[in-house]
Amino acid sequence: MTTLKEGLNEIRQKERSDLxxxxxxIKALLVFIFGAVMGVLAKYTDGTLIGLIxxxxxxxxxxxxxxxxxxxxxxxxxxxxFAFFVAMxxxxxxxxxxxxxxFPSYYFLG
Numbered sequence: 001m002t003t004l005k006e007g008l009n010e011i012r013q014k015e016r017s018d019l020x021x022x023x024x025x026i027k028a029l030l031v032f033i034f035g036a037v038m039g040v041l042a043k044y045t046d047g048t049l050i051g052l053i054x055x056x057x058x059x060x061x062x063x064x065x066x067x068x069x070x071x072x073x074x075x076x077x078x079x080x081x082f083a084f085f086v087a088m089x090x091x092x093x094x095x096x097x098x099x100x101x102x103f104p105s106y107y108f109l110g
Contacts, residue, residue, distance in 0.1 A: 024076070028083055031067060035084035038063070039091030043099070060085075 019027070045051035053059055067084055068077035 019072070027076075028079055031080045032083045032087040035087030036091040038084075039088035040095050042088070043092045043095045060088075 042051070042054040045054065064081045064084065067080050071077035071080050
């Protein structure tokens with residue numbers, strides 16, 4: 001009988017990333033920038049028909065899944081998805097602050 005960890009290792013082998021530290025940083029920065037663009041786009045389209053797509057959780061889960069699938073290792077996937085969501089939320093609420101003149105810290109911290 002195999003353990004759960006051995007069974008999961010058979011499904012997806014852990015790949016070694018051959019990228020240098022600079023390349024990893026640039027890749028994470030690109031994901032961060034993509035998250036910021038998506039955050040601004042989500043706020044810009046609020047209240048429109050296109051903006052309704054961003055209100056559903058499924059689109060954000062789909063994007064996070066795509067980001068994680070295109071990462072070499074599980075650690076990179078976790079870092080990239082985290083960077084994406086942090087950038088998306090920051091951009092969304094900073095853009096809201098610029099538009100409306102106040103920062104909803106209660107919602108941001110929640």
